[in-house]
Amino acid sequence: MMFSSPEAWREFFETYYQKELNTLADKILTDGRKEKSIYVNFLKDLFIFYEGRIAEELLEYPDTVLEHASKGLELSYNIHDVRLENCKARIVNLPQTRRILIRDLRSEHVSKFVAVEGIVRKVTEVRPKIVKASFICLSCGNEVFVVQDDNQLKQPYECKTCNTRGRFVFNPDNSIKVDSQRIKIQEYPENLRGGEQPQTIDVFLEGDLTGKINPGDRVVINGIVRARTRGYGSRKTPYMDIFIEGNSIEVLQQEYEEFEITQEDIEKIMELSEDPDLYKKITDSVAPVIYGYDKIKLAIALQLFGGVPKKLPDGTEIRGDIHILLVGDPGVAKSQMLRYVHRIAPRSVYTTGKGTTSAGLTATATRDEVDGRWTLEAGALVLADKGIALVDEIDKMRAEDRSALHEAMEQQTISVAKAGINAMLRSRCALLGAANPKYGRFDLYSPLVEQIDLSPTLLSRFDLIFIMTDQPNPDHDRRLAEHILKTHQIGEKLEMMKHLSIEAAEYRNEYKNIEPKIDPQLLRKYIAYAKRTVFPVLTKDAMDRIIEYYVNLRNSSKESSVTITARQLEALIRLAEASARLRLSDEVTVEDVNRVIDVVEASLKQIATNPETGEIDIDYGLTGTSKTQRDRILTIKKIVEELEKLDDYRKGVPEDEIIKRAVEKGIDEMRAKDVLHKLREKGELYSPRPNLYRIVHYT
Secondary structure (H helix, E strand, C coil), X not given: CCCCCHHHHHHHHHHHCHHXXXXXXXXXXXXXXXXXXXXXXXXXXXXXXXXXXXXXXXXXXXXXHHHHHHHHHHHCXXXXXXXXXXXXXXXXXXXXXXXXXXXXXXXXXXXXXXXXXXXXXXXXXXXXXXXXXXXXXXXXXXXXXXXXXCCCCCCCCECCCCCCECCEEECCCCCEEEEXXXXXXXXXXXXXXXXXXXXXXXXXXXXXXXXXXXXXXXXXXXXXXXXXXXXXXXXXXXXXXXXXXXXEEEEXXXXXXXXXXXXXXXXXXXXXXXXXXXXXXXXXXXXXCCCCCHHHHHHHHHHHHCCCCEECCCCCEECCCCCEEEEECCCCCHHHHHHHHHHHCCCEEEEECXXXXXXXXXXXXXXXXXXXXXXXXXXXXXXXXXXXXXXXXXXXXXXXXXXXXXXXHHCCEEEEEECCEEEEEXXXXXXXXXXXXXXXXXXXXXXXHHHCCCCHHHHCCCCEEEXXXXXCCHHHHHHHHHHHHHHHHHXXXXXXXXXXXXXXXXXXXXXXXXXXXXXXXXXXXHHHHHHHHCCCEECHHHHHHHHHHHHHHHCCCCCCCCCCCHHHHHHHHHHXXXXXXXXXXXXXXXXXXXXXXXXXXXXXXXXXXXXXXXXECHHHHHHCCCHHHHHHHHHHHHHHHHHCCCHHHCCCEEHHHHHHHHHHCCCCHHHHHHHHHHHHHCCCEECCCCCEEEECCCC
């Protein structure tokens, strides 16, 4: 005997959901749509009704129970006395025991009610689907209805009025249709073990479930597992494909809501936030196995917390995410740093330059194998929405693939115009990139842009750029060697203890140095809690300090060069907000500003110090040409242009004459020769004969 029945469901709705019934009836009266839903909380309400017996039956016999629920809805009383026809009961909040991983779905789950969690990879367009097709008999004109349940339109076998077979015309106007959409969800990348491919499953949605989700969303799909035979044309095989017939969708909140933070966790978080050594502890917890790089680790810690994203009244959006680029010699642990952040960040997607295309970063347009329509499949930057994207070997990407990063880093959107699809996807993520110099080792006396294959426009979008060099230093080398050897020794001892099942307390003190100061799980929850609940505001003193620093630095150059731009100013604000958020403060103070000024200056001094003047020049850092160099180039080009107008130099201006005039204008002879050669390399001057120069005139 089943406990579920239309009467039992009517009693359930009228007992627990009377307010929702009235709202549903009001919606039907207001907009006339008969297709509405009521959401039933499984754990909170259904599980306690009839001692949970109907809830148990729902999990085992979902088709029958959901049909009873729809009939029960239709019978339920509401204050408007509206008959709730074609309304659906949608079940949410299933117990953890019914949350099945995609890779764990088996034949025993077919026709059962389950919940599956994952990332939306692909979304088709919303299109009408015929559930009951109307046909007109050509012999007698009678209308025949056929219920549809497959991918092919089924025709009636014979007319019941005149018994004629096969002579029917499809009548789409009288057919009963419902909105339909198919999505594909994929397992979370962070839950995969080494070498595993993320598995996917198709989900079929109908009615008011359609059109609600986008690629990159993290969702829980509650529905019935179905199976269909795999076939090629008319041939069917004994193997079956499984899919989910969606009953409800729970879109997980993107702001780290997927982390369950208990009251005990909150107490630990609050206790940690009041620790006087909080900044050092969090910095030391970022890749503790890697020796040194304290400023870089602090910057990465601030990146994990992020600034405050803002939406202004005019619709302008200002990003809060912080982008960092690490450039350096081979073997300085750049990739290890990225890997550790991938493990510790609450949400992250890791990719490398060699194995990444622009479609893999943004979105791919693929043709659907069932109906041939074009659909969008989310890429890495979309999947990392509200998290952090880690791109190793960013310089190894092709230039056309790297161009996809420009919009994603500043506007934090991905615009797609492919195969007739025009869409805009969100990619609100921080980017941590790593790059190697073109010629193996980083040359401290050459500009950054000449050593890595990244355009100035892309470099300018990074809030912080750090150079990690491997310079010989006896004291530092000794400490580094000792640290690496101790790390290996501890690893050897731990492996020995694991294989021999030994518990050795005396080793505990030895590996405290490479153990994170804060437990990684607690740190993940701390970051999630901070991003979810803390939104700091700049104090008046902090604003004054930022303005003072910005104005002083802008006017500090004797050469009238541009030291920093408004982009670095915004980076300073974001970092200061992250510093306040790190200690769970609602205010950005002067201490926060001073702390991040040290980090910003460390970055600027590494990449933007003009070797000739010793001053910071952001143009030198991002374009490779300083203000003084630009002035020299303009002067020498002007000299050549003026001289070639003279009759004596119509065939070309001698190098000696150009250098002589340049020296008269205060340019050093060696630098004048260097500028001449560079202008020829760039195609702005050419030599019709050896040691003669002319201006290249483009028509």
